[in-house]
Amino acid sequence: MKFTVQRNLFINDLNSVLKAVSSRAQIPILSGIKLELTEAELIMTGSNADISIELSQPVSDDLRVESTGSIVVTAHLFSEIVRKLPGREFTFEVKEGNQIQITSDKADYVINGLDASAYPRLPEIAGTSFSLPSKTLRELITQTVFAVSTEESRPTLTGVNFSFKNGQIKAVATDSHRLSQRIVDIAAGPSEDLSLIIPGKNLQELAQIIGDADQDIKVYLGDSQIRFEFENLSFYTRLLEGVYPDVDRLLPTESTTSVQFTVSDFMQTLSRASLLTHANRTNAVQMTLNVADQTVLVSGNSPEVGKIEEEVGFSSLTGRDLTISFNPDYMAAALRASVTDSVIINFTESLRPFTVVPNDQSVEFVQLITPIRTF
Amino acid sequence: MKFTVQRNLFINDLNSVLKAVSSRAQIPILSGIKLELTEAELIMTGSNADISIELSQPVSDDLRVESTGSIVVTAHLFSEIVRKLPGREFTFEVKEGNQIQITSDKADYVINGLDASAYPRLPEIAGTSFSLPSKTLRELITQTVFAVSTEESRPTLTGVNFSFKNGQIKAVATDSHRLSQRIVDIAAGPSEDLSLIIPGKNLQELAQIIGDADQDIKVYLGDSQIRFEFENLSFYTRLLEGVYPDVDRLLPTESTTSVQFTVSDFMQTLSRASLLTHANRTNAVQMTLNVADQTVLVSGNSPEVGKIEEEVGFSSLTGRDLTISFNPDYMAAALRASVTDSVIINFTESLRPFTVVPNDQSVEFVQLITPIRTF
Numbered sequence: 001m002k003f004t005v006q007r008n009l010f011i012n013d014l015n016s017v018l019k020a021v022s023s024r025a026q027i028p029i030l031s032g033i034k035l036e037l038t039e040a041e042l043i044m045t046g047s048n049a050d051i052s053i054e055l056s057q058p059v060s061d062d063l064r065v066e067s068t069g070s071i072v073v074t075a076h077l078f079s080e081i082v083r084k085l086p087g088r089e090f091t092f093e094v095k096e097g098n099q100i101q102i103t104s105d106k107a108d109y110v111i112n113g114l115d116a117s118a119y120p121r122l123p124e125i126a127g128t129s130f131s132l133p134s135k136t137l138r139e140l141i142t143q144t145v146f147a148v149s150t151e152e153s154r155p156t157l158t159g160v161n162f163s164f165k166n167g168q169i170k171a172v173a174t175d176s177h178r179l180s181q182r183i184v185d186i187a188a189g190p191s192e193d194l195s196l197i198i199p200g201k202n203l204q205e206l207a208q209i210i211g212d213a214d215q216d217i218k219v220y221l222g223d224s225q226i227r228f229e230f231e232n233l234s235f236y237t238r239l240l241e242g243v244y245p246d247v248d249r250l251l252p253t254e255s256t257t258s259v260q261f262t263v264s265d266f267m268q269t270l271s272r273a274s275l276l277t278h279a280n281r282t283n284a285v286q287m288t289l290n291v292a293d294q295t296v297l298v299s300g301n302s303p304e305v306g307k308i309e310e311e312v313g314f315s316s317l318t319g320r321d322l323t324i325s326f327n328p329d330y331m332a333a334a335l336r337a338s339v340t341d342s343v344i345i346n347f348t349e350s351l352r353p354f355t356v357v358p359n360d361q362s363v364e365f366v367q368l369i370t371p372i373r374t375f
Numbered sequence: 376m377k378f379t380v381q382r383n384l385f386i387n388d389l390n391s392v393l394k395a396v397s398s399r400a401q402i403p404i405l406s407g408i409k410l411e412l413t414e415a416e417l418i419m420t421g422s423n424a425d426i427s428i429e430l431s432q433p434v435s436d437d438l439r440v441e442s443t444g445s446i447v448v449t450a451h452l453f454s455e456i457v458r459k460l461p462g463r464e465f466t467f468e469v470k471e472g473n474q475i476q477i478t479s480d481k482a483d484y485v486i487n488g489l490d491a492s493a494y495p496r497l498p499e500i501a502g503t504s505f506s507l508p509s510k511t512l513r514e515l516i517t518q519t520v521f522a523v524s525t526e527e528s529r530p531t532l533t534g535v536n537f538s539f540k541n542g543q544i545k546a547v548a549t550d551s552h553r554l555s556q557r558i559v560d561i562a563a564g565p566s567e568d569l570s571l572i573i574p575g576k577n578l579q580e581l582a583q584i585i586g587d588a589d590q591d592i593k594v595y596l597g598d599s600q601i602r603f604e605f606e607n608l609s610f611y612t613r614l615l616e617g618v619y620p621d622v623d624r625l626l627p628t629e630s631t632t633s634v635q636f637t638v639s640d641f642m643q644t645l646s647r648a649s650l651l652t653h654a655n656r657t658n659a660v661q662m663t664l665n666v667a668d669q670t671v672l673v674s675g676n677s678p679e680v681g682k683i684e685e686e687v688g689f690s691s692l693t694g695r696d697l698t699i700s701f702n703p704d705y706m707a708a709a710l711r712a713s714v715t716d717s718v719i720i721n722f723t724e725s726l727r728p729f730t731v732v733p734n735d736q737s738v739e740f741v742q743l744i745t746p747i748r749t750f
Contacts, residue, residue: 074680107644111681275459305449305452
């Protein structure tokens with residue numbers, strides 16, 4: 001196995017594959033990256049227990065093949081070496097006994113490789129396939145994934161539930177204290193109804209890899225795995241087993257108090273109040289909505305540290321007076337995910353969950369937050 | 376005590392004082408910042424066991440005094456609050472029972488303060504005083520401080536030794552494996568000869584605070600403390616007791632092999648070699664200087680990981696052939712401190728310390744590195 005490659009091109013590919021490699025891999029060979037070279041392409045694979053990334057670079061003037069083969073290299077050391085090589089190009093050659101020679105200008109490395117036959121095979125996924133615009137997928141992820149549970153006691157809640165039905169995707173995440181649900185129309189989804197649960201932290205990696213790309217992503221669905229394919233990259237993640245709870249019945253259909261805030265102003269008020277509430281065991285700010293006076297007061301209190309009171313500006317306030325307490329971090333996360341500059345918060349009672357929705361009825365995005373009992 | 380201040384001005388001052396406040400202060404009141412307000416100025420003080428910083432802000436249109444007094448505020452919380460306040464200004468008022476009210480626009484905080492009388496007094500330093508240009512002091516620090524020892528077994532070696540004599544300052548640091556010595560002329564030093572040792576990590580803080588400032592720093596020397604004063608800031612550090620070893624006799628006066636390198640090229644070669652040598656218990660690269668062939672070969676070897684060999688470019692190589700091993704991190708630190716683009720390395724024997732000096736005889740800067748025995 002021997003090839004010469006343009007170093008920057010190779011580093012870009014390597015960076016993508018490294019996202020799947022854990023620095024403390026439980027299976028030793030998974031701390032490596034597999035390189036497979038054919039006459040047509042170089043395929044790099046990185047994997048951990050949860051996700052795998054496979055990337056193919058076609059042979060070109062920037063990637064010249066002298067002889068084919070395959071090898072596994074220690075991911076961390078190899079990437080450090082490639083980054084520090086002096087030349088614009090480098091040559092990679094597998095010698096006797098899985099020894100790898102890497103040469104660039106006057107630098108000449110020989111490092112130990114591992115037999116590629118010991119590297120686990122990626123699952124073959126031959127089920128349903130369909131396409132999604134990359135921007136849609138990324139938005140669905142970032143608008144819901146923050147609300148997944150981090151507790152393993154209810155594994156299904158550590159993932160985001162995607163349901164495909166009637167030309168729409170519904171993405172839902174909840175940790176049972178708050179919930180985020182986003183629905184978007186798609187032009188070409190799967191041909192049948194589908195519901196699947198993907199681990200939240202794997203989706204965060206996927207969203208990062210998608211970045212600002214604007215193209216179609218092909219989705220291949222297997223029994224316990226799903227594969228996302230775009231450009232020359234395939235991203236594999238396992239699916240979570242189990243049935244996702246029916247959350248539709250949790251969403252209130254009416255409200256008795258409504259207030260409309262500018263997202264950025266309300267965020268800043270919350271960040272000031274939470275400076276004090278974070279010092280408490282129960283992280284709660286109190287909001288007092290007075291309809292007759294047309295005032296909204298946010299307060300935070302910590303017996304050891306001090307207190308804050310602040311009148312918040314708003315665009316409209318209607319309905320009944322209300323005093324309610326909630327976790328400012330949940331509210332801040334909901335606001336950060338907002339797709340509009342202002343949001344409407346709809347309340348019923350002090351101890352009933354309330355919703356945060358965009359100030360735009362055409363956007364199907366609802367966040368539900370459970371209040372905190374402070375008395 | 377009550378004042379109103381322009382927030383950005385206050386944040387700048389606060390940031391400087393915070394450098395002296397430890398987040399895990401051993402004496403509880405030292406996790407605070409003392410504010411003292413007179414009709415003329417606001418004085419802020421932060422301190423830990425090692426250093427203290429005192430900063431004075433004169434009363435102005437941007438700092439208006441309503442009533443004088445003093446208080447101690449929790450440093451971390453207070454700085455977070457001030458950073459997040461909504462207005463351009465804020466008002467700070469001490470109420471009954473050391474309660475502090477902070478108001479800015481519609482935000483109104485009340486936090487707990489501590490009695491200022493419990494805050495330790497800074498030492499009064501009435502000894503020798505003299506001036507130093509800030510750039511000179513900063514250079515002396517950054518060119519030597521990396522070589523101080525981190526081992527407390529020989530406390531004097533954890534500091535940099537400054538000696539003032541014959542219109543010169545000599546700064547020396549050594550951890551007994553390597554040494555850095557810089558000598559500069561000064562126009563107006565202390566009137567008598569002086570030798571003092573200042574803890575290395577305190578000097579690093581001082582160098583950071585000096586930053587790119589270009590002005591005279593007044594130095595006040597006490598028995599066990601020293602104070603550096605510039606602009607509206609005073610920086611106090613303790614001095615290390617003891618007599619600094621006489622290092623002059625360690626510096627070789629002759630050499631049998633000399634090589635001249637471009638700093639940046641040689642740094643890169645070392646960083647590539649150390650990728651492998653860092654995997655070893657003994658971190659050593661080998662350098663082979665062949666005068667007849669006019670080649671310099673650097674190699675690094677790790678039984679578990681692999682090896683590297685690289686021919687390094689150089690500007691001149693004279694004297695006897697030599698093979699020598701040394702710690703690449705010591706060499707890299709010496710090169711980073713270089714004030715010239717190229718350096719000359721002067722060797723005698725494989726097991727004798729060698730020097731790294733600037734390629735400019737007018738600069739009195741010498742670094743000494745002890746080789747490693749690898750056979």
